[in-house]
Amino acid sequence: MPAKSTAAIRYTTLRLAIFIGCFVAVGGLVQVGALPKGLGDSNFVWVVLLALVLSAPLSFVLLRKQRDAMSEQIAGTVDRTKARLEANRSQEDGAVQ
Numbered sequence: 001m002p003a004k005s006t007a008a009i010r011y012t013t014l015r016l017a018i019f020i021g022c023f024v025a026v027g028g029l030v031q032v033g034a035l036p037k038g039l040g041d042s043n044f045v046w047v048v049l050l051a052l053v054l055s056a057p058l059s060f061v062l063l064r065k066q067r068d069a070m071s072e073q074i075a076g077t078v079d080r081t082k083a084r085l086e087a088n089r090s091q092e093d094g095a096v097q
Contacts, residue, residue, distance in 0.1 A: 007070040014066060015059050022058070023051035 027047050029035045038046030 007066065007073050011063060011066040011070045014063055015055075018059050018062065019051060019055040022055040023047065026050045026054065 030037055030047055037043050
């Protein structure tokens with residue numbers, strides 16, 4: 001079970017790191033004036049939204065290997081659970097007949 005959670009934790013950690021990197025970069029660009037500051041007091045929300053928009057495609061491209069490893073582990077878990085449920089169902093059907 002540690003391997004299953006390791007892939008998910010690794011993917012989540014790397015995804016968060018990419019977002020934080022984008023947040024810092026966008027915040028810096030807003031502070032130096034390379035990007036607009038937003039309207040009124042919306043500067044923080046503007047920076048968060050831009051960081052989200054930038055980090056999503058970067059994560060999609062850069063974390064492909066980690067996402068595939070995590071999905072393989074999840075698919076294996078789902079298959080084992082389905083097999084276990086089917087085995088339990090067949091045992092119950094056999095007891096009734």
